[in-house]
Amino acid sequence: MEYTVQKLARLAGISSRTLRYYDEIGILKPARISSSGYRIYAQAEVDRLQQILFFRELGLSLERIKDIINTPSFDELRALKEHREKLLEKRAQLDLLIANVNKTIAVNEGSITMTDKEKFAGFKQKLIDDNEKTYGKEIRAKYGDEKINQSNERLMGMNEKQYAKWEELGLRVIESLKKAVATGDPAGELAQMTADLHRQWLIYTWDSYSKEAHAGLAQMYVADERFAAFYNEKQAGGAEFLRDAILIYTGTNK
Amino acid sequence: MEYTVQKLARLAGISSRTLRYYDEIGILKPARISSSGYRIYAQAEVDRLQQILFFRELGLSLERIKDIINTPSFDELRALKEHREKLLEKRAQLDLLIANVNKTIAVNEGSITMTDKEKFAGFKQKLIDDNEKTYGKEIRAKYGDEKINQSNERLMGMNEKQYAKWEELGLRVIESLKKAVATGDPAGELAQMTADLHRQWLIYTWDSYSKEAHAGLAQMYVADERFAAFYNEKQAGGAEFLRDAILIYTGTNK
DNA sequence: TATAAACCTTTACGCAACGTCAAGGTCAAT
DNA sequence: ATTGACCTTGACGTTGCGTAAAGGTTTATA
Structure with a gap:
């Protein structure tokens, strides 16, 4: 049985272009060329193609x-085992990607469910309460009631989009921090x-930014175990x- | 703060070529061009680049x-959710790939452990015994002792490489069968x-191939519940x- | 101040595995 | 003889850059 490109292609469920490409790169050459220049394949080539497609399906x-x-x-x-390693690595990367995308979607979803005005207001109020309960005292102690009130007002004034951006920015700080820690050089x-990302994140809720306040918060991150736990987690x-x-960023380490 | 390509590239951990490419495709253009034609980036571009890299890490x-x-x-x-769907599909495909590679490796490993001559001989003998116990009677009944003895001899005569190929071929028959069943057209x-793959698989242990014997085996695949169970599983x-x-392949269905 | 080192620019090919025209010749059937 | 289905080679497009090549600019140093 002899086949022209298209016949073999249909038999194997691939395109004729693929066969021409395989000829071009020398992985599967036709048995002979007809007088009119047509590629003619025979049984041996069919078998070889089956092998090629088999390994191709394994992703080699x-x-x-x-x-x-x-x-x-x-x-x-050995080739297969090396290949498997690559596939496993790929999957690990994919898993990470998916987890990150999920996180980002979750944040956005949060902003969407908040479209309901009541819920949204309630959610933010809760967040402000939490905020106050957790960090209120320290911040008040250091910078006074005025600052935290302003911060809360700003939080209340955010719309869903802004809020989502703020949370996204928070995630990016974490991501960036992970990589930075890996370098070991602050x-x-x-x-x-x-x-800088952290500064951008802060100014969402701080109406005035100062290096001193930023540096002060940084100190608190280590001094207060609840802060420390959050970032160390x-x-x-x-x-x-x-x-x-x-401290280096704000130039207050000298 | 202003940056030239390389400075910004180092800040962001990417190559200067990437920045030029981003300029080229219009996703990130420099704030201005210096008198000597250099690309100059400012704070707004740094922020935009951070966004780009953030989404790039999510695989968009x-x-x-x-x-x-x-x-x-x-x-x-919505874009993120669509993207997540794509990622999940990719992972499902990867999982399939990995499972297949694992199977193929397992088959090959089998042939490797058989490199030990004793084990190899023992393994094949066991297989022949099993073979005989399971299918021996039927085949003997239909084609006589001569054929099964020849088949066993051939199995004994195989070397590791051949044996591995034979098992691999068996897997390919299964894979191919799955796809073929999906088409619904025998x-x-x-x-x-x-x-045809099945024929190739057979002739590893049959010294002579005949359409009739092939067709006979096909009939047995349905008639004998042990055979049927194997393929239906x-x-x-x-x-x-x-x-x-x-039956169609051998032309014995007319 | 000359010169080298370190930048910068545009242009353009390479990669993996084909998809997709385009222009033109071949084959089988009507 | 014509039509339609098939074949050929050639060449560009895809994605996100890497990697020269050839040449101009800026900066640091001797």
Whole structure:
């Protein structure tokens, strides 16, 4: 039985272009060329194609497949195991991606369910209460009632979109912090970028930004175990690292 | 603070080529161009780049990111959810891939542990025994002792490599059968390809191939519940479908 | 102040595995 | 003889940059 490109292509469920490509890269050449220049494939080529498609389904690159079917002594098993490692890595990365996308969606969803005005107001009020309960005393002690009242007012004044952005920014601070900690250098560019992100996050609820207040908060991140726990939960040593980065960022470390 | 390409690139942990590319596709243009033609970025561009990189880490395409940050009214949430669907699909595919690679590796590993001559011989002997116990009678009844003895001899004569290939071929028959059953057409190309794979698998242990013997085995696949169970376990209706395909393949259905 | 090192620019090819025209020749059937 | 289905090669497009190449600019140092 002999096949032209399209016949073989239909048999195997691929396109004729693919067969021409396989010819071009030398992984599957036709048995012969007809007098009119047509590619003619025979049984041996059908078998070879089956092998190629089999490995292709396993996700191996054509280059790799070429090695495997051209070299009888090729260590197929090792190639497969290496390939599996790559696939597992890919999946781990994908899992991370999906988790991050989920987080981001959750934040956005939060802003959507808040479209209901009542709920939205209630949610923010709760957040302000929590905020006050948790950090109120320290901030009040350091910067007075005026600042925290302003901060709460600002929080109340945010619309859903702004609020979502604020939470997203919070997530980005965490993400950025993780990478920065990995560098180990709080004066490095990544750490300083993180400090800047943190500043951007702050000014959503602070009506006036000052280096001193920023630096003061940084100190508190380490001194107060509730703050420290929050950042250290995300990344070991996160609170101290963030403090150092902010002190350098605000120039208050000299 | 103003940045040239490389400074901004280092700050963000990307290459200067990436910034030039982002300029080229219009996703991030510099604040201004210096008199000497240098790209100069300012704070607004740093912020925009942070956004871009954030979404890039979530795996969105630059085209998509462009939409999101250019259009304030763009439905970010829907975009993210669609993106998540794609990611989940990708992961499902990856899981399938990994499962298949694992299966193939398992088969190959089997052939490797058999490198130990004793074990190898023992394993094959066991397989022959099983073979004989399970299917021996039927085959003997239909084709006589001669054929099964030949088959066993051939099995004994296989080396590890051949044996692995044989098992791999068996897996491919199953895979191919699954797809073919999905088409519902036993005369279709996929089904006929499956029948041909099955023939190839057979001739590893049969020293002579005949359409009649092949067709006879196909009939047995449905008649004998142990055979049927084996193929139906892989794919509902697999045994009957395979029989029909083989009957058409061997031309004994007329 | 000359010169080298470190920047910057545009242009353009390369990558993986084909999809998709385009322009033109071939084959089978009517 | 014509039509329609098939074949050929050639070449550009896809995605997100990496990587020269060839040449101008800025900065630091001797």
